[in-house]
Amino acid sequence: MAGQLEGRVALVTGASRGIGYQLAKLLAAEGAHVVATARTVGGLEDLDDEIKAAGGSATLVPLDLADMAGIDRLGGAIHERWGKLDVLVANAGSLGVLAPIGHIEAKTFEKTMMLNVTATWRLIRAVDPLLRASEAGRAVFLSSGAAHSCKAFWSLYAATKAAGEAMVRSWANETANLPLRVNSVNPGATRTAMRAMAMPGEDPDTLPKATDVAAAILPLTLPSVTQTGGLFDVRKNCFLAYRDPE
Template identity: 85%
Template sequence: MARQLEGRVALVTGASRGIGYQLSKLLAAEGAHVIAVARTVGGLEDLDDEIKAAGGSATLVPLDLTDMAGIDRLGGAIHERWGKLDVLVANAGVLGILAPIGHIEAKTFEKTMNVNVTSTWRVIRSVDPLLRLSDAGRAIVLSSGAAHSCKAFWGLYAATKAAEEALVRSWANETVNTPLRVNSVNPGGTRTAMRAQALPGEDPATLPSPAEVAAKILPLAFPSLTETGRLFDVRKNRFLSYRDPE
């Protein structure tokens, strides 16, 4: 059976654990060369071992995404080596803190915005020209149901994810007449370290694994995808319109 991403290049941020780790493995299994970006070198090395053991290939990029100049250099390095980018998975993010808005310290607010919003914009800016050089560029930005539910004490995280979705929708509208397809993903509750941090009393056995969630996200990277500017809900396993009250 032909692999869907044979000969293509995919960039995944937050690739050292969770959904990013599992999605990197699946992209490689479909034939993509994975550029795996994360702060944690050990997690990247484990990922590289698994990808290679399965016959795939990866390039590891230990990078803190608060290093904005490093993000800019990454785009240049991808262009120099591969001349284009076919898939972007912007997965990296932090929870920040769950607290009343008036109790959030300025440094915590700024750091969370910097990681979740500013670095995502910087990655988009760095690779947008490369994705446009692909005959079927695909961009997947991980969001959260928090962007829409806006529950008490979740204001900081919700604001960052709402901002990310706004960037994605505008980007999709800017590129609607090109081969590039740009979408957000709400993964729903997943058995990750961030989820455990947010809801420590929750039974993780009641949640899907990162591998299960990644498997449903994977088709958004395929050249056959036609949707753009949409929100993919993993739990419903379908795209939602931003006008859809669900």
């Protein structure tokens, strides 16, 4: 039986591990050809092996999102080969550092902003015309509860995720009259390497697995999605309401 994404093209960033890795597998299982990007070649190769073993197909693109020109080239390559993009999952990101705001080094601040904010903008710019060319383009951006909780010592990561959500909402409003649907996702605490870095004393067995979180996010990539400009909370299994501007 054909999958729900049969014949469609999906781009996943940060696909070499964690939620991105599992989402790439699920997209391929639904019939999408997955364009998988990450810095870690070994993780991408493992992903490719699993996808092919399950009968799916993928194109591997080793890419550091700090390479802005590389993001542009990726968009150009997708255009040349397929002429469109049906699904974007923007999963790649950096925790930066957890520290008092006055103790964050400038180079750390700038690098984290570049990876989590500037690269997100560059990616949107590169794929916007490709997603518009799809009859049902879907874009999903991984955010975090940190964007709203603004806990002590989380200022850098929280700021980048809040900026990312703002860009996504604005883009969704710009494209609201098109078939393109654009949403952010708060995956919640998940058993990933980034979570282990942030919470080294936490028992990982108490957290949901990346496979389960990815399965909850997958429906947002399907043509049946009607919501745009929303924030989907995986733990609550629903879209949360943003406050309308006064």
